[in-house]
Amino acid sequence: MEALDLARWQFGVTTVYHFLFVPLTIGLGVFVAGLQTAWHRTGKEHYLTLTKFFGKLFLINFAMGVVTGIVQEFQFGMNWSEYSVFVGDVFGAPLALEALLAFFLESTFLGLWIFGWDRLPKRVHLACLWIAVIGSNLSAYFILAANAWMKHPVGYEVVDGKARMTDLWAVLTNSTALAQVPHVVGASFVVAGVFVLAVSGYRILKDRDAKGLLPRKADFATPEERSRKNPDMWRTSLRGALVMTAIAGVVVAGSGDLSGQLLREQQPMKLAAAEGLRQDTAGAPFSPVPGVEIPYLLSLLAAHDPNAVVQGVDDIQERFEAQFGPGDYTPNLPVVFWSFRVMIMLGSAAIGLSVLGLWLTRGRGRRARNVPTWFAKACVLALPLPVLAMIAGWLLSEIGRQPWTVAGELLTAASVSPGVTTTEIAISLALFTVLYGLLALAEAGLILRHVKAGPEVTAPDSDSDSDKTVLIPRQLQAESRPTLMY
Amino acid sequence: MTTFWFIVIAFLWTGYFVLEGFDFGVGALLPLLARGPAERRQVLGTIGPVWDGNEVWLISAIGAMFAAFPAWYSGFLSEFYLAMVLVVVGLILRGVGLEWRGKVRSGTEAALCDAGVVTGSVLVAFLWGAIFGNLLFGTGLATVLGGALSLSLAVLHGAVFVSLKTEGAVRARARLAALLASAGALPVAIAGLSALPSGADSVPLWVTAGAAMAALAAGVALVWRRREGWAFAATATAIALATASLFGALYPAPLPGLTVAEMASAPYTLTVLTWIGLVALPGVIAYQSWTYWVFRKRLTRV
Numbered sequence: 001m002e003a004l005d006l007a008r009w010q011f012g013v014t015t016v017y018h019f020l021f022v023p024l025t026i027g028l029g030v031f032v033a034g035l036q037t038a039w040h041r042t043g044k045e046h047y048l049t050l051t052k053f054f055g056k057l058f059l060i061n062f063a064m065g066v067v068t069g070i071v072q073e074f075q076f077g078m079n080w081s082e083y084s085v086f087v088g089d090v091f092g093a094p095l096a097l098e099a100l101l102a103f104f105l106e107s108t109f110l111g112l113w114i115f116g117w118d119r120l121p122k123r124v125h126l127a128c129l130w131i132a133v134i135g136s137n138l139s140a141y142f143i144l145a146a147n148a149w150m151k152h153p154v155g156y157e158v159v160d161g162k163a164r165m166t167d168l169w170a171v172l173t174n175s176t177a178l179a180q181v182p183h184v185v186g187a188s189f190v191v192a193g194v195f196v197l198a199v200s201g202y203r204i205l206k207d208r209d210a211k212g213l214l215p216r217k218a219d220f221a222t223p224e225e226r227s228r229k230n231p232d233m234w235r236t237s238l239r240g241a242l243v244m245t246a247i248a249g250v251v252v253a254g255s256g257d258l259s260g261q262l263l264r265e266q267q268p269m270k271l272a273a274a275e276g277l278r279q280d281t282a283g284a285p286f287s288p289v290p291g292v293e294i295p296y297l298l299s300l301l302a303a304h305d306p307n308a309v310v311q312g313v314d315d316i317q318e319r320f321e322a323q324f325g326p327g328d329y330t331p332n333l334p335v336v337f338w339s340f341r342v343m344i345m346l347g348s349a350a351i352g353l354s355v356l357g358l359w360l361t362r363g364r365g366r367r368a369r370n371v372p373t374w375f376a377k378a379c380v381l382a383l384p385l386p387v388l389a390m391i392a393g394w395l396l397s398e399i400g401r402q403p404w405t406v407a408g409e410l411l412t413a414a415s416v417s418p419g420v421t422t423t424e425i426a427i428s429l430a431l432f433t434v435l436y437g438l439l440a441l442a443e444a445g446l447i448l449r450h451v452k453a454g455p456e457v458t459a460p461d462s463d464s465d466s467d468k469t470v471l472i473p474r475q476l477q478a479e480s481r482p483t484l485m486y
Numbered sequence: 487m488t489t490f491w492f493i494v495i496a497f498l499w500t501g502y503f504v505l506e507g508f509d510f511g512v513g514a515l516l517p518l519l520a521r522g523p524a525e526r527r528q529v530l531g532t533i534g535p536v537w538d539g540n541e542v543w544l545i546s547a548i549g550a551m552f553a554a555f556p557a558w559y560s561g562f563l564s565e566f567y568l569a570m571v572l573v574v575v576g577l578i579l580r581g582v583g584l585e586w587r588g589k590v591r592s593g594t595e596a597a598l599c600d601a602g603v604v605t606g607s608v609l610v611a612f613l614w615g616a617i618f619g620n621l622l623f624g625t626g627l628a629t630v631l632g633g634a635l636s637l638s639l640a641v642l643h644g645a646v647f648v649s650l651k652t653e654g655a656v657r658a659r660a661r662l663a664a665l666l667a668s669a670g671a672l673p674v675a676i677a678g679l680s681a682l683p684s685g686a687d688s689v690p691l692w693v694t695a696g697a698a699m700a701a702l703a704a705g706v707a708l709v710w711r712r713r714e715g716w717a718f719a720a721t722a723t724a725i726a727l728a729t730a731s732l733f734g735a736l737y738p739a740p741l742p743g744l745t746v747a748e749m750a751s752a753p754y755t756l757t758v759l760t761w762i763g764l765v766a767l768p769g770v771i772a773y774q775s776w777t778y779w780v781f782r783k784r785l786t787r788v
Contacts, residue, residue, distance in 0.1 A: 060585070063517065
């Protein structure tokens, strides 16, 4: 393997890994803020219980998103110095904006939220969380604007072999970005929504007794016990997540449709590769699986016109050779073809589950016993679906962009750092892979443990090193733990 | 405009070293200052609400270098490839350790988190000094001396911060740690800082480097006299002035043979960045200051 291949593998591995955590940060943050808002508005105790429970899961995950994000920012310079020099004038701006306008908000106000439970007025404390999650979502916008520019560069000119920004507004309102931001952010809310569904489904299943019955309010001895173990609150979080997932699903589908149309104009090679279409075709068909063709569907999807021409891989290759000189301008076709299908199928399955759930749990009393057992199980099993769909979407988007880093301007092969040796990249790739693998296991174990334990005392040992989210009355909390919540 | 952006980037690095300096020091000193779980919580509680926001100063400094001086950003990061790998690994270990230690079981798991915090803090605090020392002088001695300088300053700064932010036994130990750290930090700082102004036009550099040494000495004296707030201000000033001297020595060629003018983005980019920075940075400083005000109370053992 050459340095270029290793550098690409490292970017792929670290980026996909980073994006396992980011969607959950984006979507779950808003969900937790919604729960806390509900508590603030209604004063109902179970909203607070849910806020703290999902808040803890959110924070375990947030840590991983942050630390793996640093690798991303460093990596452009470390491994892709030629790329960085070429694009920095344009691409650096949204990255700098992301840090200045989004990351500062996110990190500072999340710190205030974590440690501010007993320090800040309730209203201000809630506002801190909202500001932090707005920061997270804002950061998604900036980084996706930067990413969109690689696929559809706008607002620039090339001077002395470097891209020069001529219009920041054009970069930030790139049509590709405006379609991609709702698509990715919406998908993040689907990921987070299904995560909450899986957790809620698990808790509902777990709280049933041997006969499959849930405890009733009268079964609890004290009001505290009731507020901790009340299974009906999981119906609340389940319903909330269903609504969030379904709405996000509509956004994902709509923006996906828009992205498809933009692909036809802006990135014809990616669209052709996604279908494996070899020749320019009017009324192009779509194959859900190889061998099955639905006539006209691809043209219909990509242009909203069954007879529209969709360009084919071989014809585009010829045109690119005429335009850019000899070379291979075709991305890895099987990967792009299959990731497109995996994205659509698994993504649709996740969204379909939420619509089905909304129907099943409609207006039958606000009780967990009205959630069918099989549906709760389906929610648990659905956990990986949107995550895999998300990964597949990124593979489609970024492998489909090859062989370019900046479409039509800079080849990936010309982007890599010339001074960094194969050995160096092998070391860093091995180090990141091992470290990331261990941390992924730790995070999964940690989340699983907290989900299993539920919103109760997590550590029985009173002299333990861990901070406990014991749901003791607030005034007691304030006395015993004045400074260190969580 | 390029000089102005060089100063902005120097300012972001200064903010990073001053703020994360004490985060690293606190992390590095954890096993020495705290006996038992309650004290460990107390020590790390001093940086708990703020360390993540402090780290964003680095993200911003690097991001601003990318946008304003792409060749500086890419040359700096790719030249020191393996060192940068270790920096991010250190930051990962420290960040995960700090965030997870309150959510894991006591005993082995908490100890692992603490090990991550200590390792990450020491590693990254050493590496930044080593990287900049090597960048300026290119010798092994400068690398080690630079690393020792940044690590010892961070430890001193962190010890003073803990003594300012805690009560009881930890506070007393932090004061002792600060005095011991200054025995290392002072000579290293004098050696390191006096090496910086080696160029011809070095009078302003001598002044800044000299002022940094004076602030450091004042900090040590104030620790001795138990004026913790003023001591913290002095060590913060020392680190700020030392960073200013560093960037003064890097100007106008922060990479060997490449000047800021040659590496800069076009005027349009720098202009829009300036406007955005002028709006955003004062806000950042305001709300981060507010955070420190919210968590201004000393922490007791709980």
